Amino acid sequence: MQHLVVFLTFFALFAVAAAIVSIPSKIYGVNLGSWLVLEAWMLPQEWLDMGGQSCSSCADCIADEWSFAKAYPDTVDAIFDKHWSTWFTEDHIQQLKADGINTVRIPLGYWIVEPLVNRASEYYPRGGIKQLQRGLQQLQDAGIVAILDHHALPGVQTANQQFTGHCTSDVEFYTPYNYHRALVWTAVMTTLAHLDPAFGNVFAIEAVNEPIMDAAQTPGYGQFQINFVQTVRAAELILGIPVPGVSLPFSLDTSNTTAAFMKVAAANTTSLPSIFNQNVTAALAEAGPILSQVAAELASPPILDFTSTQAPVFSSKTPLWTNFMDMNWQYDNPPNPANAAIGTQGYDNHLYYVYGGVADSNPDAYLASICNLQRVQSDAAVGNSPLWFGEWGLPTQFDATDEFLYMWADAQKMAYMRGAGWIFWNFNVEKSTLAGNLSREWSYLDGVNYGFLTKDPAAYHNASVCDPYY
Secondary structure: HHHHHHHHHHHHHHHHHHOOOOOOEEEEEEEEEHHHHHOOHHHHHHHHOOOOOOOOOOOOOOOOHHHHHOOOOOOOHHHHHHHHHHHHHHHHHHHHOOOOOOEEEEEEEEEHHHHHHOOOOOOOOOOOOHHHHHHHHHHHHHHOEEEEEEOOOOOOOOOOOHHHHOOOOOOOOOOHHHEEEEEEEHHHHHHHHHHOOOHOOOEEEEEEOOOOEHHHHHHHHHHHHHHHHHHHHHHHHOOOEOOOOOOOOOOOOOHHHHHHHHHHHOHHHHHHOOOHHHHHHHHHHHHHHHHHHHHHHHOOOHHHEOOOOOHHHHHOOOEEEEEEEEEOOOOOOOOOOOHHHOOOEEEEEEEHHOOOOOOOHHHHHHHHHOOOOOOHHHHHHHOOOOOEEEOOOOOOOOOHHHEEEEEEEHHHHHHOOOEEEEEEOOOOOOOOOOOOOOOHOOHHHHHHHHOOOOOOOOOOOOOOOOOHHH
């Protein structure tokens, strides 16, 4: 009888894990911004206390992770570990759970896979991947699923932005070398999502956060989209996860992840399915040894044994969702990520009225615009469905009254729920004298406390808020 109880408990745990990893029918989410990719504007006092600086142009002082790590090479890891441990905690998770949040999008830098960093010329803190493992396990325990968002790409994907980790005008992501490093990152993260028990609530990996909008400035990005999806599916196929219309032409004869990656990477590409192109096999070849290092760092043996009963893949052979910023994020003849899809794929759009260019700067113009938003329909017309809105918030270009923010929150949620759902930026921001009133419009937790955002994310204060604007 005791053995039966143990078996049933074991089975129940894996049944829960399998259920958690599925995408919610509607996404009610928040971003975990400034956790593992720090943006100093969101925590101005803490940043100064850490040793950072504030300046009008983030490239001119210690205003990002790169410049901080370069300035403080001996103490950066300990300082950032303290930040990671305190910026996102179990208390936050319980608040988010109580507020009905079912999804988080976790911004990550390429440097979280530490062997990808060229330490002679690149500067970032170490140890973030252990904090990611910690946070994912806590989120999983709370029943919250996750998107791993490649937020800060090798070489920097967008100029002069703190969210890239290195505020610089020198954009070098769109090169073969950095595309390759991003694919290695992708292979590693795909494998962790399926093999590390703490990653069992990851349902999607996002390829690139906010690439340059002008597609003429992103050469090779369309091919990278194809290679990204093929890297995810190639890694999954090696791990025993079915990929539609694709199979390996030989037996792996090993359950060791590194050995399996290396065997496939060394095979003659003409004997492999077409998803194993040279870019993909090169990424797998480099990812294999890195996985051995990551498994040791995370103290997670299942990463190196894809038949382990502890690995999420043991209980569920469900492939990940691949995820891209939608085609309409770019202009000037952009590539369509729908053309890269193999299996389940989702699309992401970001919308901030505060930065201008969307509507005139007054309440009526904002509401007329959002209530008649056509982005879900426009994306569907080019095959970019399902679409979720992966970043949005309450900030405006004018001094918004409390009365307006109730309406603004309702109208935005209503517009975004025409798609697959929404993910608010951000879960939290600093509350300090230096931060001023920042949290009123940028913090989800404070938005709920103020009452602008409903305690039940599916509810509205006024379901007819848009009626006057149709």
